[in-house]
Amino acid sequence: MRLCVINTGGTIGCTGSPLAPLPAAKFADACRSMLDPVIAQQFPGVQITYRTDLTFPGSRSGTLDSTNLQPADWCRMAGYILKHYAECDGWIVLHGTDTMEFTGAALPFLLSSFSKDGAVTAALSKPVILTGSQLPMFREDSKTRQLSLNSNSDAVQNFYGAVAAAQTGIPEVCLYFDGRLYRGSRIRKTSTARPDAFSSPNFPPLGEYGTQFTIAPGRALPPPADRVSLDNPSVRNNAIAQLDYIAAHINNYPVMPFSAFPAWYGANSGLIAALIDACVAQGVKGLILQSYGAGNFPSGNPDDPAQGAAYQALARANVNGVVIVNCTQVLEGAVGSDYAAGAWLPAVGALGSADMTPSASLAKLMILLTAAGYSGNQWNAAEVKTLFQRNLLGEMSE
Numbered sequence: 001m002r003l004c005v006i007n008t009g010g011t012i013g014c015t016g017s018p019l020a021p022l023p024a025a026k027f028a029d030a031c032r033s034m035l036d037p038v039i040a041q042q043f044p045g046v047q048i049t050y051r052t053d054l055t056f057p058g059s060r061s062g063t064l065d066s067t068n069l070q071p072a073d074w075c076r077m078a079g080y081i082l083k084h085y086a087e088c089d090g091w092i093v094l095h096g097t098d099t100m101e102f103t104g105a106a107l108p109f110l111l112s113s114f115s116k117d118g119a120v121t122a123a124l125s126k127p128v129i130l131t132g133s134q135l136p137m138f139r140e141d142s143k144t145r146q147l148s149l150n151s152n153s154d155a156v157q158n159f160y161g162a163v164a165a166a167q168t169g170i171p172e173v174c175l176y177f178d179g180r181l182y183r184g185s186r187i188r189k190t191s192t193a194r195p196d197a198f199s200s201p202n203f204p205p206l207g208e209y210g211t212q213f214t215i216a217p218g219r220a221l222p223p224p225a226d227r228v229s230l231d232n233p234s235v236r237n238n239a240i241a242q243l244d245y246i247a248a249h250i251n252n253y254p255v256m257p258f259s260a261f262p263a264w265y266g267a268n269s270g271l272i273a274a275l276i277d278a279c280v281a282q283g284v285k286g287l288i289l290q291s292y293g294a295g296n297f298p299s300g301n302p303d304d305p306a307q308g309a310a311y312q313a314l315a316r317a318n319v320n321g322v323v324i325v326n327c328t329q330v331l332e333g334a335v336g337s338d339y340a341a342g343a344w345l346p347a348v349g350a351l352g353s354a355d356m357t358p359s360a361s362l363a364k365l366m367i368l369l370t371a372a373g374y375s376g377n378q379w380n381a382a383e384v385k386t387l388f389q390r391n392l393l394g395e396m397s398e
Helices: 024-034 036-042 071-083 100-110 154-167 233-252 271-281 309-319 358-371 381-388
Strands: 002-007 047-051 090-094 120-122 128-131 138-140 147-149 173-177 180-183 207-209 213-215 255-259 286-291 323-328
Touching (some): 255 271
Parallel strands (some): 002 090
16 A cells, blocks of 8 residues: 655654754655654555655745644645545645644545535545644754654654554545544644544544554445546546635635624624624635534624624624624534524524534635635535535534
């Protein structure tokens, strides 16, 4: 099995104090000399290729701390995978943990395509396994600059686990971390320091690594039919054409999270309303409301939500074409309309997100809004909203 490793950056590829990224080529050389012999023993028949020609503009090392990743960088990763798709049987993407959940949500949609009714027209047939670490893979001697393996770090175990996960051939974008394999669009970062930095509160792990790596029956996406598989050159070429369009236009469709928080309001004004108006004035095309509880958002008027300043600001945003999505800032659970404090949101056009994470909602909406203008799609606003509320790739519960 041919596995290709892409090093985008993150703690796993850093050394020093403060931590800074190694050049991609130096990291790859160290992996070949210190990791590959173990991989050859543990995973006979697996051939690893370390790709170092995917670089990120503005970075001297060619990699990035994931804090600085932009939506265009998601497109760079997806584009590299698509354009080299036939050369590998699976992909391992090394990535920083800070924005892993955004990339894990974006890549599935960038590596797929859909009709306006949600039917898949291009689908992954190979594994794309994201991983990273809380501690670096290597130590660098401050005098000789020689690298040594940080053998007790989670980086080493996560790398081996990602290889084991990829070897299963699971045809979707996943995250392997601390012995568990998660669907990429379902993850949340829940610890800044613990090895089990990620969880998937609304969907169980796809697999686990104990004495052997096992995939849980019935949880992974099924392999695609030949007519929509990215193994098909014509399907892949169409997916590349759409992705090229998205990459060229995604910055024109900014989507931002907007968290509910205790803020002052009066009869005709309020801080939240002013911030919403400012977002719209800056050209935001989508707002992901991170509401309280099961989808409750401060309207600015407890007795008559329609008279509240925040309600009216969201109504203006809706009239101006901004897509509003109601998510919860709570880690686990779905949004609903059980409380009057949130039941008014559909009146201002807010879409329900079911149990999607805020990061998945943001990435999905941004990509759908951008892809709508592609010549092969030409979706109108209503069709984009309908697609957003469909479960396309397992990112939300039915």
